[in-house]
Amino acid sequence: MSIHNHCRQAAAACCFMLLASGPAMAQSDSRQSSAPDLAAKSMENANKRVEAAIPVVHELQADTRMQPLLQQAKGMLIIPSYGRAALGIGAQGGGGLLLVRRPDGNWSGPAFYNLGGLTLGLQAGAEGGPIVMVLNNDKAVNAVMKKNNFSLNAAAGLTVVNWRKMAQGTVGIGDVVAWSATKGLFGDVVAVGLSDIRFNQHLTDAFYGRTLSPKDFATGNIDDPRAAPLQQALSEASAMSK
Template sequence: MKGEHMFIQRKTQAAALAWVIAMSMCGAAVGQSGSGQGAQSGRRDQSGQSDDLGAKPAQRAEQRVSDALAVVRQLEAEPRMKQLLRQAKGVLIVPSYGRAALGVGAHGGAGLLLLKQADGGWSGPVFYDIGGLTVGLQAGAEGGPLALVLNNDKAVNELMKKNNVALSADAGITVLNWSKLAQGTAGTGDVVAWSGTKGLFGDVVAVGVNDIRFNQSLTHAYYGRTLSPREIAAGTVSNPQAEPLQQALGQASTTAR
């Protein structure tokens, strides 16, 4: 009887130990599953920012307009640039152009176009993506803000084409380097290219920008409906968020120093 009792006791202890081991393994599995879910959640959080950017183009468009306002403030600080803006038909603003965009088809930056109205005011922004500079970004120069001042209807009409246009000699458009123009070595041309980064265009007189593409997605998100560049340029649509930028351009193009 005593031996039988010891056998039963050992069997009970073994069963209890097996139960403890099983529960430990189950807890570890749950912990791993939880940590895996946490990791997945973390990955979602890490990628959520880019997902949000893709899902919320209106916010990206609004940020681009806000960034362009700072560029206009820089333009306004240059008296001769203010003279150009008074005579200009429009301006294509690129808040940040990257020097990595030297290859064919490279994406250089994101810009927006505003055109002057008959009453001297400025249209709402039309969104564009900018390709590569045909000349510029000399060794040691970093990218930065750009502004392309459109001096005549020929330059404006080139940009009114919906996709893959160019402001360059190949397109029959003369684009002059602002730094050279400021030194009085060139005329006004069709377009004057200004850069907020010293040395970006080097010492050349004429430059060019290729692969300029109308961004329908951002434009649609910004105005809430599908519009062509010409419809926006006509001044028939608006977004209140763009008013500070339009007003700053108005001030820069009507006030002399």
Template sequence: MKSRFNRKLAATTALSTALALGLSLGTTQAMATGNETAGQNVNARADVEATGSITSADDADAAMEAQGLIDESVSVVGQMKADEGFQEVLQRAKGIYIVPDYGKGAAIVGGEGGAGVVLVKQSAEWTDPAFYNFGGVSLGAQAGGEAGSMAFLLMTDDAVNAFKSGNKVTLDADAGFTLVNWSADAEASWGKADVVTWSDTEGLFGGASLGVTDINWDDDSNEVVYGAGTDMSAVLAGKVENDNAEKLKNALES
């Protein structure tokens, strides 16, 4: 009886020892695996920092911002078309640069934040939007105010081609462009203008000597929407597509 008890106790002790050893080994292995994974994550982050690669989170943010600009531009087009007679000048335009929210409260002179989209008319149809930013607006006597939505109707081939020429584009008299402020009473001046300017801020462009400086191709937005290496001329020539821009194109066409 005692012998059977001792054998049972020994077996139980051996089993317990084996279980404890197994758990210990499992824990050690799990810790090693966790440390290895953590090390891989650190290395991956280091690779991103070293190469300057855009992370998936950055990609998603850039895509949301780009789509937000497109959606907001639809509303801006609706505002413009509510102005009596504006439909006519829009139909004559060869392109348009829409900036839904310039400055975001910053002073116009020296202000930043002119993120927007450019669309060009090709064979009576609008291309998909290309993304551009600009650094500042000079408004002469009207400087110092604040702006909301802006749009620049490109009335000539020269004005359109300026956007295809590269970065640091300037639209002002010094660059050889004539800019006029939109007004239902100024139809006679449209035929002489390279650019017709519009804003939802009353009096913003009224009587001012206007210039737009440092217009730049937005690499991040264009890349996330159209793919790496997309050329600005390809977008403005209608050679690439963005299915999420149909509402904006329809708003301009209707």
């Protein structure tokens, strides 16, 4: 074989290898470039959820009957918007934030959760809106913090009371009190609940820039400056009246 033929064959083989590796290299570059985009999107979603929870806290604070309940609360699951399209038994309800109260009366940074369906009391045709599940005691907080997936209902051994159906003077009779700004969302029953509440590892890690578990939030020592306005609003809403 002549030197020229050998060179032509070598060049052809080299071109073939480059063409063959092209898609794999492009796929690798695509994966590498999409990772920062995904992280940025997760961070944006987490920030929006925290910001959306602040006006919900203000609504809670404006409800005068809520004051004694907020003052004794041990934890709070805030769902800024339980979507109308998700209102159905077993339907997915959107996203929530869980905060626990510290011994000094202030609140921890939020852990991120995805919400399942309302288990009881859903009123057909009701529009969505904010929901807050107030955790009244350590029993309720412990049930939440020990698991990545939990339910707030009777099946989980918790008494969950519909706030709008509570009589005056019965504040705190349940382990959890369900509050909604949407009248009639829970229907006419006294006992309600949420099921299939799952820890959102991806959003939580994206917001704090590190890997955390529900147990990490149990101490109340998790913080981030971006959550400070929400924590402050909740501290003011739950402060003892002077």
